[in-house]
Amino acid sequence: MRKHPTSQILMAAVVAVWLILSLVVWSWPDQDHSLHERRLLARHPALSLDALSSGQWMESVETYISDQLPGRFAFRTLKAITRFHLLRQKENQGIAMVNGHAVKLEHTIDPSSIDHAIQRFQSLYDRYLVANDHVITFAFIPDKLAFAAADLAYPAPDNAGLLRYLERQLPFASVVDLSETLSLDDYYRTDPHWRQEQLLPAAQQLSEALGIADPLSNDWQATTLDRPFYGAYYGQSALPLQPDRLVYLTSPATEAATVRHAATGDVTPVYDLEKAAGKDPYDLFLSGASPLLTITSPQADTERDLIVFRDSFAGSLIPLLLEGYRTITLVDIRHIASDQLAEHITFRDQDILFCYSSTILNAAGTLR
Amino acid sequence: MxxxxxxxxxxxxxxxxxxxxxxxxxxxxxxxxxxxxxxxxxxxxxxxxxxxxxxxxxxxxxxxxxxxxxxxxxxxxxxxxxxxxxxxxxxxxxxxxxxxxxxxxxxxxxxxxxxxxxxxxxxxxxxxxxxxxxxxxxxxxxxxxxxxxxxxxxxxxxxxxxxxxxxxxxxxxxxxxHHSLDRVISGLRRFVIGLAKKILIANTLGEIGVLLDQTAQPTVLLHWLTAIGFMLQIYFDFSGYSDMAIGLGRVFGFDFLENFNYPYIARSITEFWHRWHISLGTWFRDYCYIPLGGSRTGKGRWLRNLAIVWLLTGLWHGAAWTFVLWGLLFALLLIVEKLWLGKRMQHWPAWAARGLVLLVVLFSFVLFEAPDLPQAVQRLSAMLGGSPLPLADPLSWFYLRSYLGIILIAIVGATSLPARLYRRLRQWTPADRILTVTEPLAGLALLLVMTGYLADASFNPFLYFRF
Known part of the structure; x- marks a missing residue:
């Protein structure tokens, strides 16, 4: 191989770029958190003899250096593009792309997790519900992979089998499969959650099961949040995806309703614009994660009450049912232990709704 | 580190x-x-x-x-x-x-x-x-x-x-x-190539093995995919590390001998071991095989010497019966080759000899990689249709499609074709001019892409560390 002076100069320039990049890495100021990865970033670990001799300090430094790499997300994007477009791989970090949608490739159903969830639900029933004459409904929300698997030529999760199992194991509840009224486009492209503005058919299906007024008959106004929504899969896939837009539906009932958070005593509107301006705009809906909250709906056309055991999907669905209930109490047993509920809720004859996504059922270890 | x-x-x-x-x-x-x-x-x-x-x-x-x-x-x-x-x-x-x-x-x-x-x-x-x-x-x-x-x-x-x-x-x-800018540049160039072999190819292929472990219902196709993936992974992992070592040595003024020479184009098992982990093979030759008498003894002692050296080679790779058997398997193969098959293979078409060597090495690496003997037998049996597994399912087809690109790149990269092509292009003036500019830029691009891979992953140990 001949050695060109130009080649040597360019090679030397590349080495110089690498050394300069190293200097930038050394001197870059630390960041507190990653917006796209929705987490705090590691800080420089404290040095101690124990940590040094055990190697723990070195491990922490490795994590710190990786977390604080300048342009970390841009570098991750470079990797994702290489993987998808150069190596023609079908996924990055377990996320695949289907018709512009980022979809998590998790088709297996974990029987032990499902059984744990069922055991928690049965425990709730035995402790609080068996004594009263409740109408109990279980709403099943599929992960969006169920609608994307065929296009990906990837195995679809066996939701039909899971539903049959739930029906057998939860005989006290009437199981409603919301898959029937959903499609892939009813979910955000960059996030696992569903889009509220697309949920009226699902809300209608659920209202029929609950025996309340059809939400489709209401006059809903759609409002678009004025900031982009980069969902959880945006950060996970690291692909340069176009952000979603958060749209929320308002009606006289949602405008009039108030939300009381048991943990803090705060009272907020159904759509929390203050939270929506924070780190996760999806917190727009009922202020995001909360162990226990009660929505009071003065515009409800009934005297009925509803208790919802739920995950985050319910946050955008429940506002669509406000005309049907005077109060709706939402309980997230990931954040509050089931045996503490009697301190906060008097179980009488309220309607009961279990509203869970397959994602949470399949990782139910956090249900308490 | x-x-x-x-x-x-x-x-x-x-x-x-x-x-x-x-x-x-x-x-x-x-x-x-x-x-x-x-x-x-x-x-x-x-x-x-x-x-x-x-x-x-x-x-x-x-x-x-x-x-x-x-x-x-x-x-x-x-x-x-x-x-x-x-x-x-x-x-x-x-x-x-x-x-x-x-x-x-x-x-x-x-x-x-x-x-x-x-x-x-x-x-x-x-x-x-x-x-x-x-x-x-x-x-x-x-x-x-x-x-x-x-x-x-x-x-x-x-x-x-x-x-x-x-x-x-x-x-x-x-x-x-001797130190020079030339040596630093060529050393770092070799280092980046090795790093790319490790990060882009070996680590990606390593994901296939994890998929097999995580799959509740494996298929024959997935077993073959895993075996081929591991065979390529171990080559790119280890030869990538050697490239990095040789490159860094050059930067600091040392000249280390080559450790790999396209082992997967070998036409015999003997040739394979002359091309694979050369420094280990020559070490055992010089400090074990020859002191034992090598091949210049009677046939019985020669066979004993081969068995001892390959038993030790197997054990050097790991303390498990799979490694012992792996070493003895190669002793057996070398004996068969030297006594009987070797001369015949010289008359075979190149594709047939290479195909046989690749197949033997592929199966040997299944034994090498398995955590224990029963699992090695199970995996080999699954590959050969001896287990009641489906031939394929949608999941294994999905994995095949997802990893086909990197497997094809790895297969071509494991041959001398890219190096020969590069040398040819360098001899053709128009291509040489283009490469003069694009090669450093490609090196920089590789560095940035690999930084992306490292930023996106926290754990990627080298396979050969465990030895």
Whole structure:
């Protein structure tokens, strides 16, 4: 191989770029958190003899250096593009792309997790519900992979089998499969959650099961949040995806309703614009994660009450049912232990709704 | 510390380079030694002492052997030094295996020591043995400068995954070596190529094995995909590491011998082992096979020698019966080849000979990679249709589609085709001009892409670390 002076100069320039990049890495100021990865970033670990001799300090430094790499997300994007477009791989970090949608490739159903969830639900029933004459409904929300698997030529999760199992194991509840009224486009492209503005058919299906007024008959106004929504899969896939837009539906009932958070005593509107301006705009809906909250709906056309055991999907669905209930109490047993509920809720004859996504059922270890 | 880490790439290596080239020649070895000890201590702080102890023992042994050369005491010093290093290696690497095997056979419940294997101990032990044996044989002079000897043993480019550098090959370079911008550039170029082989190809192929482990219902297709993926992964992982070591050696003025020479284009098993992990093969040849008598003895002793060398080669790779069988399998294959099949294979078409070698190596790596013998048998049986598994399912087809691109790249990359094509293009003036500009840019692009891979992953150990 001949050695060109130009080649040597360019090679030397590349080495110089690498050394300069190293200097930038050394001197870059630390960041507190990653917006796209929705987490705090590691800080420089404290040095101690124990940590040094055990190697723990070195491990922490490795994590710190990786977390604080300048342009970390841009570098991750470079990797994702290489993987998808150069190596023609079908996924990055377990996320695949289907018709512009980022979809998590998790088709297996974990029987032990499902059984744990069922055991928690049965425990709730035995402790609080068996004594009263409740109408109990279980709403099943599929992960969006169920609608994307065929296009990906990837195995679809066996939701039909899971539903049959739930029906057998939860005989006290009437199981409603919301898959029937959903499609892939009813979910955000960059996030696992569903889009509220697309949920009226699902809300209608659920209202029929609950025996309340059809939400489709209401006059809903759609409002678009004025900031982009980069969902959880945006950060996970690291692909340069176009952000979603958060749209929320308002009606006289949602405008009039108030939300009381048991943990803090705060009272907020159904759509929390203050939270929506924070780190996760999806917190727009009922202020995001909360162990226990009660929505009071003065515009409800009934005297009925509803208790919802739920995950985050319910946050955008429940506002669509406000005309049907005077109060709706939402309980997230990931954040509050089931045996503490009697301190906060008097179980009488309220309607009961279990509203869970397959994602949470399949990782139910956090249900308490 | 891993080469394939941001810490190494953006902190350790630039800092060491800057200091190394800033200090005068007489301080270069101390700088390299300090950096190497830090490099080793970064991952294994406790085990630095083992290495330092080995260095001191062999330093003293080398001087003592030279002092008593020609006497029985020299032999005693050699035996003591070998016993110290091999005893330590035997204890940390094989104690659990042997006691476990004794327990399995005898039914005894002897407690296992549960010793943690220091990283790279097999590599640096073999390096230091070569030094002391060569001093005993009078092939090299003993190193009187402790720092020079310690630099040779601890030299971070090849410390933890080879190649196994002989003292005789770099003794002169330890005393004084040539540095230039050309060497730095070509060394870093080789380093980046090795890093890309590791990060882009080997790590990606390594994901296939994880998929097999995670799949509740594997298929025949997935077993084949895993086997082919591992066969390519181990080549790109290990040869990538060797490229990085050779490249870094060049940066610091050392010339390490090549460790791989396109082993997957070999037309016989003998040729395969002349192309695969060359430094280990030549080490066993020179320090084990030939001292045992090699092939210049009767057929019986020759067969015994082969069996011993390949048993040891298997055991060097790991303390498990799968490795023992893997080594003995190659002993058997080499015997069959040398006694019967080898001459016939010379008349076979190249594709048939290469195909047979690849198939044999593929199956051997299934044995090599399996965690235990029953699983090895199960996997081989699954590949050959001996298990009631479906041929394929949508999941395994999905994985095949997802990894086909990288497998094809790896297959082509494992041949000499890209290198030959590159040389051809360099000889054609228009292409040469284009490459002059694009090659450095490609190097930079590779560096940035690999930084992206490292930023996106937190754990990617080299396969050969466990040896």
């Amino acid at each position: 891993l080469f394939s880490s941001l810490t190494f790439l953006y902190y350790f290596l630039p800092a060491v380079l800057l200091v190394y080239f800033a200090v005068p020649a007489k301080l270069k070895n101390p700088v390299l030694l300090t950096a190497s000890l830090l490099f080793y201590a970064w991952g294994e702080p406790r085990f630095v002492l083992f290495m330092v102890l080995s260095i001191l023992v062999h330093y003293a042994a080398g001087l003592a052997i030279a002092h008593d050369r020609g006497t029985r005491r020299a032999r005693l010093w050699l035996i003591l030094a070998l016993a110290a290093s091999l005893g330590l290696l035997g204890y940390v690497k094989y104690a659990d295996f042997f006691i476990g095997s004794v327990n399995a056979v005898s039914g005894l419940g002897l407690p296992l020591p549960g010793v943690v294997l220091p990283i790279g101990i097999s590599f640096y032990t073999f390096q230091i043995l070569s030094y002391t044996i060569d001093v005993y044989r009078g092939q090299v002079e003993p190193q009187k400068n402790l720092i020079s000897l310690a630099t040779y043993i601890a030299l971070f480019p090849q410390l933890i995954a080879g190649p196994i550098v002989r003292y005789a090959d770099i003794a002169g370079q330890l005393a004084g070596r």
